[in-house]
Amino acid sequence: MATGPWCWVPPAALSVLPPLLLLLLLLGGARRLRRGRAGCRGGARGGRALLLTAHPDDEAMFFAPALLGLRSAGAAPAVLCCSAGNYYNQGEIRKKELEQSCCVLGIPPSDVTVIDHRDLPDNPAVEWNTQLLATLVLEHIEAKNINLVVTFDAGGVSGHANHISLYKAVRYLHSEGKLPEGCRVLVLESVNLFRKYISFLDVLISCLLPRDELFILTEEETEQAKRAMRCHRSQLLAYRQLYLLFSRYLVLNSLRLL
Secondary structure, eight states: OOOTTOOOOOHHHHHTHHHHHHHHHHHHHHHHHHHTTOOOOGGGOSSOEEEEESSTTHHHHTTHHHHHHHHHTTOOOEEEESOOOOTTSOHHHHHHHHHHHHHHTTOOGGGEEEOOOTTSOOOTTOOOOHHHHHHHHHHHHHHTTOOEEEEEOTTHHHHOHHHHHHHHHHHHHHHTTOSOTTOEEEEEOOOOHHHHTSGGGHHHHHHHSOOSEEEEOOHHHHHHHHHHHHTOGGGOOHHHHHHHHHOGGGTEEEEEEO
């Protein structure tokens, strides 16, 4: 056995040092970025924004960073939810929870609208009619003088058919030139399973990858997003509790322009 100031370190212990140091660097870097309010917000300043969701709880579960970021940029976001979330016959309860959640996120009830149409059922196996949905969404955009629409991308984050239907409807409006002049569309990036559940560690990855907008919440704002999510008490099953702990979508949103 060695004596003096030097001691023998097992090779196995040395082998874990590089990944441990890398993890510490990632943690420190991600926390500094959050405190520094990192993110590209230039394109989202001012105007009137519309968050287009499929179900009550989407606004908190997936889009809280965008909503809070848009508010701080002066974009006055409103929410258009395209179903009452009545898959388990809880539609009336869920509409009230949506208003409570939006209130936590700083959006008054007057700026929250729910479309409860019989041909737009809350069902993960049903793709909504693109023409019908596009017509309803366009009416709302024109009535509210919207110049920025935020919704899901082609992956729908979770692959839910209703989420993907929103993307198809907005893509149709965009590609056919039916949106009002100057109205832009931002879609929320769907990421792989690993990135989806590494919470704020995805901040560094997202900062290094191309995107058009990036909204990153501080720790205090992330707690605000979680409070909004907890307003959806009818939906807080065990796996949702884990989602609150590990989801990157309660910390950051990376979005692309159509």
